[in-house]
Amino acid sequence: MVDLNCDLGEGFGVWQLTDDDALLDIVTSANVACGFHAGDPSTMRRVCDRAADRGVAVGAQVSYRDLAGFGRRYIAATYQQVRDDVLYQIGALAACCRPSSTRVRYVKPHGALYHACSTDPEHARAVIDAMRSYDDALVLLAAAGSAFLVQAQQAGVTTVAEGFADRAYRGDGTLVPRGEGGAVITDPATAAQQARAIAERHEVSTVDGSVVVVDARSICVHGDTPHAVPIARAVRAGLEAAGNALAPFA
Amino acid sequence: MVDLNCDLGEGFGVWQLTDDDALLDIVTSANVACGFHAGDPSTMRRVCDRAADRGVAVGAQVSYRDLAGFGRRYIAATYQQVRDDVLYQIGALAACCRPSSTRVRYVKPHGALYHACSTDPEHARAVIDAMRSYDDALVLLAAAGSAFLVQAQQAGVTTVAEGFADRAYRGDGTLVPRGEGGAVITDPATAAQQARAIAERHEVSTVDGSVVVVDARSICVHGDTPHAVPIARAVRAGLEAAGNALAPFA
Amino acid sequence: MVDLNCDLGEGFGVWQLTDDDALLDIVTSANVACGFHAGDPSTMRRVCDRAADRGVAVGAQVSYRDLAGFGRRYIAATYQQVRDDVLYQIGALAACCRPSSTRVRYVKPHGALYHACSTDPEHARAVIDAMRSYDDALVLLAAAGSAFLVQAQQAGVTTVAEGFADRAYRGDGTLVPRGEGGAVITDPATAAQQARAIAERHEVSTVDGSVVVVDARSICVHGDTPHAVPIARAVRAGLEAAGNALAPFA
């Protein structure tokens, strides 16, 4: 059983970034933007509604407050600011789920906050504490092998590890940074192959030519790239053709 | 039994507007700003925490999205935008209540949205529908005698009517608009007297010299005026001295 | 001599709405979003830079402060708020012009503010006063036959009238509202034909079958529609093929 997750609802007002409807037909878990880096309330409601219709699990894609930077910039916020901003976002999304009779099952920080949670234990603790104060049953979705995942487990949070189908890995198991060449995998077949490697063998071939362990129960595909839909389709088709069953982890 | 409500948590980041701690010692219901006209998540959490400690009921003071205008400007938003913005705000506040083991009991729109709900049935319907889709048990707090109150009742929402201790009334039962002279009552004794008139006789003396019916179960005092705390204290003391018991309506 | 104007730079951060580079190769005047409904500073600088390179005139596309509503919602702002918000936006764009050695030549309000300026003389006066306090040489670009144009002329502002190539007109000379069917002309040939009718005969065929006068020196094509680029190309090609010279009015 493998899960396929994707960032969705990342528009704001008139602006669209992701083809939410097409991607919701493919993935099993939707990381829904909660208004701080993207995601106006009407978009949030719409994504929750369609996710519920398709049996896709809804997660809160929480972020630093940064529409102008799309949450991709580290902000030296205090522990309290991060904690309360995350709590606020979870609650806002939870409300958007209610008319669709679904609920927030998990939390996945977005962008700079996602990365900071593995390098800044205070921000990680803030996210964890927000989750726990909201609902003990919330699951954390974070990178396989990350310090964040370990910190959350130690705090008693249920965690699910994810690997990336469409991002290149370095020999140390970290991702090639977005600015660098080859960071993003744009060929659907390559992404599908990497997804299978993660799902079936818990490993990925790196840009160094080595192989690293990626022990993940969920595969992430990105929704904000030009080839997002064909990549997601190829990843799902590749996984299913090889006999992997897809279902939400939550 | 009478309720005393006040808008609280109306700062944002470093900025403060209301003396939340002092007012929470006086009122029985706190209309907490939810981030759209005021109210950052840390302020929201702090107000909910202290409200819970004191047995003060928490309500969602929902608004148009307008920090620059403090929610005092009508925005020609669509039904859907208002509905989803309100739902988002209720959920965000609900999350801020959780660590304090309290919850959102009621909704009171703020500023321009409060007024629009009595003149623009679409915006009123949007607020009502957001409330119902969040939780059927949510109570609406709105002006005694307003069209909004009637529309909400007809939609099956439980309503509580409020009157104003510190705002002057006109002969037609509406408030003297804020821009006009004498709109705001700044003398604590006058406000206390008006509160008693509402609580005990369900009536108010107007600027025209007439008396109008204000059939209210809750008395509103404003938190954003220079004399907010002494006025609130005088109102409470006046009500109690005359034998009126104060308690949250919710 | 006819001018071709288009709203540009209407993205924000990662979000894009208009194909600025393609449109800047076609139009002669760029209405650049100034940050209040769209337009982050880097986008603004980029559009100004490329406009300068191509000899395209830069205008300030000023708006109500409303990123979430893309400036399409009327806001009941005070005269002073509108005036100062407009002044702020003009100055911000003027600064973004400096590295490219160009400057703001004209002002064209956006969306709801554009419409309000013909129905709310206070908001119109606010825009006019902001323009005059910034620079007496600024030209106002507004709808042919609008009350706003008349009010600006009476205030001593130089005005240029515009007609729309890709919006349907009603018999009274106003546009078919965006929500209604047929409001937006999506066929390039039809838009090109309407542009020629405006440029050459100062008239437009309406949805009622009548013909109205549209006495305009500038033709507006919209940049935020799916077929914006082919429509703009067809309009320009049609005008040029018929011997109309295109140049900025400013």
Added chain:
Amino acid sequence: MVDLNCDLGEGFGVWQLTDDDALLDIVTSANVACGFHAGDPSTMRRVCDRAADRGVAVGAQVSYRDLAGFGRRYIAATYQQVRDDVLYQIGALAACCRPSSTRVRYVKPHGALYHACSTDPEHARAVIDAMRSYDDALVLLAAAGSAFLVQAQQAGVTTVAEGFADRAYRGDGTLVPRGEGGAVITDPATAAQQARAIAERHEVSTVDGSVVVVDARSICVHGDTPHAVPIARAVRAGLEAAGNALAPFA
């Protein structure tokens, strides 16, 4: 000749932080917030107007885009984002100066950006490049002895060094961080004494008991503290009583 500068206009909408009118009667240079951490356009215009009336020089207090954090949080923005955000803010303030027939004389980054400019040369370069692309005559106001000041001088920018009357210094010449005890001097007489030490002897007594060189032509007093006005008055009175003439540096 010594200059006295203060951060002003740091409210937003209904929220006020600084007593602008009282402080404008005392200082000689006003660092005016430009909308990114504080400062709505109407407040900006009002401060510029009153500064012009009193012969107070206007400077652009530019910031990271962060209303919620009041610009006090480092944001890992790109060089281009910082540069263009700063340019935008300078231009916006310049426009707000025009109705008052004054202009922006200098730039002083605010909060986290102020500090980052001495530790992150990319952000410093972004501010410097924005200033130069706007107007070569703009002066930079920054901390005496800071790396930022040196970098700006090397880039050909005219600089003015400032020292702090109301902030405690450490033995290495840096300020005691705001979070720590004793960081902010609240006694007017102590602040006045420190201001004279800077103005007359270019030195300050530190919390370590040592004396450090603070070679400054401008003295900064903070406007956002509870005792801002009495401190500023005491500083000015102390400087004048000792025969120091006060005037804007620009």
